[in-house]
Amino acid sequence: MLAAMIRTLCAAVLMTACTVSASAPAPQPVPAGNAGCTAVAAPPPQSPPPTSVNTLRQAYFCVLDNYYSGPVLDSRTLLKSAMAAYTQNLIRRGADRTGLGLPALTGDRDTDWAAFAKVLGTGDPAALRAAITGMVAGLQDNHARWINPPPPQQGGPTGTGIVGVSAEQGPQLDPAARPPLFITEVVPGSPAAEAGVRPGDIILKVDGMPVFIGDTVNQAIIGAFAADPVRLTLKRPTTGRTRTVEIGQGPLTRRPPEVTSKRLPGGVVYVRLPGFHEGGADRVIAELRDRPKAVVLDLRGNGGGSPREVTRLLGAFAHGKVTSHFCPLKGDCVPNRTDDSVPLLGSRLVVLTDRGCASACDDFSAAVKGNGLGTLVGTRTAGAVSGPGMGYLLDDGSVLILPKVRHLGPAREIIDTIGVPVDHHAPMTALDLATGRDPGLAKALALL
Structure with missing residues (x-):
């Protein structure tokens, strides 16, 4: 990373x-x-x-x-x-x-x-x-x-442009990840893109360090990725060619994550929600205003966001449902419920998930599965949903984030550290990314 x-x-x-x-x-x-x-x-x-x-x-x-x-x-x-x-x-x-x-x-x-x-x-x-x-x-x-906030950047954000890898699990590398580790997202026009790095490229070494020790991901590569420049040994899955590239940091032009959608055959609408950020639920609902027969909601790589956005988006698929619980150390848990002010769509729902689906994304997926609102396809979610927190300011300008309550699922089950299992396993491979195939979406369409 x-x-x-x-x-x-x-x-x-x-x-x-x-x-x-x-x-x-x-x-x-x-x-x-x-x-x-x-x-x-x-x-x-x-x-x-x-x-x-x-x-x-x-x-x-x-x-x-x-x-x-x-x-x-x-x-x-x-x-x-x-x-x-x-x-x-x-x-x-x-x-x-x-x-x-x-x-x-x-x-x-x-x-x-x-x-x-x-x-x-x-x-x-x-x-x-x-x-x-x-x-x-x-x-x-x-x-x-x-x-600890970094010093203000002059002239905008910088980096190598590699902003996604297959072993992401919320804010860490997934200790359960299996080889290979491959790149999932590269910022267009970035130093990495200009060096010919593409999604699907398999990372073999970072500054000479192997990314796996045996079958266990090497957490030490997180620090090595911060080097400027960083030396990566990569393998192209389509050709088997191995090469080593040295990538320095440079200016990045990266647009904020946006909700995107497309129409698919059979009255299906595909919508990708990169994060449960403020207004995200309403943007998804706007893309579904024609009340399609079925919806494929892609939450792969969704790092979370606001619990309010979760309950609002769930309100488009069900009313009167408990979505999760927030529990204090002592006393009664407080149930969270679907936002019933949102009109029901009446659409079938398939949700695409992966190990990068964390926090509020874990929350949404657990509510869908626990309430029988749809089908989960892909891989188990991150299980990084201990509970929503608050920020506390310290005297050096740093911020301490501390959860005040614990998150439990709709049936008071623990999702944190475990994740939400899918109904149909359809992982993305390095070769899939390199060749433009999407097994998760293909499985969703087959189910619909």
């Missing part, structure tokens, strides 16, 4: 995590005397101070006060994850400190923080950023994120 691709994924995660359903509890600012983090209501400041020990303190208390299971989290576990990441960063940079270690901890969050802060002293800004990242990663929650 290249730097441009990573930025795209982070943007998708931020959009998903900062969007909360009307059914979810409203966020409340944290008291200034405690964590000092507040719910994001505006963009971060232009020139914030550097990351400090106080920033880490804010993040620590913010997790304990605002995360879904914060009230029952062991403060010692959070600080252990933070110190592990802090010291590892120092070691990598050759800056380890003599005598730096985790102090004795008691489980009392205030006492433990005081002891932790004492051994940090003034702290190292780079290591502190690593500590926040490590602490949040220790939650093992795909919707918990710490986002």
